[in-house]
Amino acid sequence: MRSHNDRTVLRLVRSGAVSRASLAAEAGLTPQAVSKIVARLIAAGLLEETGTVRSAARGKPRTSLRVAAGGAHAYGAYVDRDELRVVRLDLIGEVVSSSVVPLAPMFTPADVLDALAPLVSADEKVLGLGIAIAGPLDFTGGVVSPNGLPGWNAVPLRELARERLGLPVVVDKDTNAAVLAEAWRRPLADAAVVFVGTGLGVGLLLGGEVHRGARSGAGEFGHTTIQLDGPLCVCGRRGCVEAVHATVSGAEAARVLGAAVVSLVQLLDLDQIVLSGRKVLESPELYLKAMPEVDVSVTSYGPDLVPVGAGLLVLGELY
Ligand SMILES: [Zn+2]
Incomplete structure (x- = not known):
């Protein structure tokens, strides 16, 4: 430091x-x-x-x-529900190299470390590795219990990765990584990055700072109830935004998300919404049309958004 x-x-x-x-x-x-x-x-x-x-x-x-862009590097990894995405960033946060490998159904923490090891090298320029994964998780302890990954319960991912890879490791929620990456490229103050991928969540920036909440649980927007007695969700409850959104498609899915985002904007008085995640990137126009009347845009990072943000968790300590 x-x-x-x-x-x-x-x-x-x-x-x-x-x-x-x-x-x-x-x-x-x-x-x-x-x-x-x-x-x-x-x-x-x-x-x-x-x-x-x-x-x-x-x-x-x-x-x-x-x-000096080449003066130091950091790795960022995104453990998604079906793939692992890794980027190497230079000191100005630009992607130097990136890789994506599939993860088999019911993959374990050991499977993730096996997939990470050949993609990450602990050379002298590398400051560390940031890992982004679905919540809930304990940010300070690096212990994760992600929704949608069966068998992952209180996994000490930060310690496991540090021991296996020989690098300093930071672990955070995928959505927090996403909002960090967006705020790196342009000034944001009160904003939400709405992430619609294999799961659904938001990263919150309040007063210019990432808002993690008392138990690093902020932003579990995908698991707020939008339909009483609705479809069963991966979190075990019913009618969550994520579960309802997953039962429909196209304009109807965008409408579900739009209704939920209206509530979020009202609750927190946000002035900027950034849409991201593979579902949004498949049909950005549909989702843009369904959003409330604030400054709404689609991420400029494409699929590298979350891994870049994970790397910035490490690089950001220099700034
Ligand atoms: Zn849920």
């Missing part, structure tokens, strides 16, 4: 404050302090100089800085 000032400088450079002078002004640090921090970050391979820019007609030329 780098110091607070190191992280502040990295974050400012990523957002575009490129000269040492503008960094000092933005961070509220002395020019001397900024020079030291920048020298340290350049030595660590995390920042690089890009040449000189002349900021004013008579000002002296200033060296501009940028985050």
Whole structure:
């Protein structure tokens, strides 16, 4: 973990404050302090100089800085109900490589580790691995009991993966990873990423921060009841949004989701909704039409959204 000032400088450079002078002004640090921090970050391979820019007609030329994309990498993995998706990210969060492998029905935690091992290398540039999976889970302990994966009950996934792969590991819900990835690309404040894949959930960003809730259970939107005595759900209850949505298709499925999202927007006064997940990506227009009157968009990441967010759980610690 780098110091607070190191992280502040990295974050400012990523957002575009490129000269040492503008960094000092933005961070509220002395020019001397900024020079030291920048020298340290350049030595660590995390920042690089890009040449000189002349900021004013008579000002002296200033060296501009940028985050060194190749300076550090992180892996992100998404354990879905039928496949494992892994990306390797560079320091600016761009995908360097990605792979997807199928997971057999009733796969076990050991099966996931067997699938992960050949896709992840613990080389010196790699900061760690983020794993995203369905909730519920305990974020601080890295212990997961995902809905829809039979036999997975209180699995200490973080410890198991750390031992097997020899890397620092962070585990979070798939939907939290999704909202982290969206907030990495553009400013979001009060937003929900609605994820409709093999399961259905939301990642919440409230006041610019990922909202996990008291027991990391926030965002189990797919398991809120929309139809009393409705169809049986993977969570064991009846009439959940996820179960009702799964019994219909096309415009009717979009209508079910739209009705549920209206309640969510009203409850939390959200101003941005991002739609994602393979069901949405199959027919984005249908889902867009069914949404309430707020700023609604479809994710720009495609199927890499969740694994990228998982990798950002690790990379984000540098910023
Ligand atoms: Zn349910």
